[in-house]
Amino acid sequence: MQIPKNQSNAPIDPSSPVELIVFIALPILLIVVYFVARKKRKNNN
Incomplete structure (x- = not known):
């Protein structure tokens, strides 16, 4: 058996x-795409 x-x-x-x-x-x-998508989702709600 090898270590x-x-x-x-x-x-x-x-x-x-x-x-x-x-x-x-x-x-x-x-990271940029995540924050842009999060902002769009927040504005839609």
Whole structure:
């Protein structure tokens, strides 16, 4: 039986456009969409 070892996870590479989109732009976009949808729902009620 083998003992699990820690994985060596690399930090986010700011020169990679894919990582910037996935880890920075997408979460910000989701937060903005959430608040806009919440405001629209509140105004409709």
